[in-house]
Amino acid sequence: MEPLDGAGDAMLSQAVQAALQAGHARVRLLQLPDGRRFWLKEVERLSGRLRLQKGDPSVSFTRELKGLQQMQAMDLPVARLALQGPGWFVLEDAGPALVALIQATDVSLAEKLGAMRAAGAALAKLHAAGQVHGRPAVRDMCWDGAQLRFIDLERFGPGRRGGYRQAMDLMIMAQSAFVRWPEAPEWIEAAFAGYRAAGGSVQVFQRMGRLAWILSPLGALARGLLRLRRTSRELRAIALVLPWLRREVKRLA
Numbered sequence: 001m002e003p004l005d006g007a008g009d010a011m012l013s014q015a016v017q018a019a020l021q022a023g024h025a026r027v028r029l030l031q032l033p034d035g036r037r038f039w040l041k042e043v044e045r046l047s048g049r050l051r052l053q054k055g056d057p058s059v060s061f062t063r064e065l066k067g068l069q070q071m072q073a074m075d076l077p078v079a080r081l082a083l084q085g086p087g088w089f090v091l092e093d094a095g096p097a098l099v100a101l102i103q104a105t106d107v108s109l110a111e112k113l114g115a116m117r118a119a120g121a122a123l124a125k126l127h128a129a130g131q132v133h134g135r136p137a138v139r140d141m142c143w144d145g146a147q148l149r150f151i152d153l154e155r156f157g158p159g160r161r162g163g164y165r166q167a168m169d170l171m172i173m174a175q176s177a178f179v180r181w182p183e184a185p186e187w188i189e190a191a192f193a194g195y196r197a198a199g200g201s202v203q204v205f206q207r208m209g210r211l212a213w214i215l216s217p218l219g220a221l222a223r224g225l226l227r228l229r230r231t232s233r234e235l236r237a238i239a240l241v242l243p244w245l246r247r248e249v250k251r252l253a
Contacts, residue, residue: 009082016040016083016090030090037093038082058087060154065089067153074129077122079142079149094151095144099180102138102187111145113190118148120194123173126150127166128199132159136169137176138187162203170195170208174245178237185244192248209249212242219243 015030019040026045030038044057068089071078083090096104098119102112119141126133133140134155142149159165170192177188196205219242222235229235 012036012038012083012090016085016088020088029093039079039091039093040088041091042088061087063156064153067156071126071129071131071153071156074131076126076129076131077147077149078153079151091151093144094142094147094149096142098138098141098143101143102181113186115143115148116187116190117194117197118143119173120191120196120200121198122148122150123169123191124195124198124200127159127161127169127201127204130158130161132157132165132169134169136173138173138180139176162201162207164207164211166201166204167207167211170204171211171241171245175237175241178241178244179233182233182236182240189248196252205249205252209246212245212249215242 011032011034012030015032015038019025019028019030020042024042024045025040027039027041030040032038041061043061065084068078068081068091072081079091079094081089082092095101098115101107101115119138122141123133123136133150133153134157135152136150140150140152142151157165159169173191174188177191178185181187219239222238226232226235226239
């Protein structure tokens with residue numbers, strides 16, 4: 001068991017050992033007696049069929065761990081590693097995901113919009129450092145009331161500033177927002193505003209607009225499939241987000 005700061009944490013180490021001995025779980029919450037919260041993540045265990053479909057889970061696990069280590073060393077906004085060991089690591093709790101925050105009834109509209117702007121600004125910081133998240137869905141962004149941090153870096157990697165991988169990051173963020181809030185574009189509008197205010201590259205938006213045009217046939221296909229699968233949030237989001245992105249990029253031009 002490796003403490004990342006070299007100081008060690010007996011209480012956390014004991015909680016991790018007890019959790020590991022209790023049996024496998026891909027992700028579980030560790031609530032310590034002193035009130036601190038951590039998340040223990042283990043390599044996913046897949047059956048033969050799912051392993052063929054999703055690939056070797058140890059590969060994505062290793063990529064995520066590498067991403068966390070690399071971005072933490074660069075002081076980028078990711079959840080902080082606390083401990084790691086063979087086939088597992090522990091993250092400090094980074095607060096609720098944006099999905100839960102927006103749904104909360106005890107959080108003000110101003111804080112919700114502020115958290116979305118912070119999400120855009122945090123993504124701009126990653127991009128300015130030459131990194132891409134790979135799948136920055138709103139469920140993979142956490143807000144603790146003061147700072148936005150990313151989780152689930154299984155698809156992270158380098159990306160040229162203003163490049164298409166960074167444009168795809170923005171598209172995925174927008175699509176995930178439309179999945180959750182198809183009638184409320186103000187949430188992703190706030191995130192995009194935060195991205196621009198934090199110095200996000202204009203080229204990213206331009207390339208995102210090109211991607212939205214290229215992918216236009218997917219929007220038409222999604223609209224057609226919705227007649228058969230009327231309750232599919234993903235199909236509805238694709239049908240909505242592509243024309244919205246084209247309008248957004250045109251408005252910003």
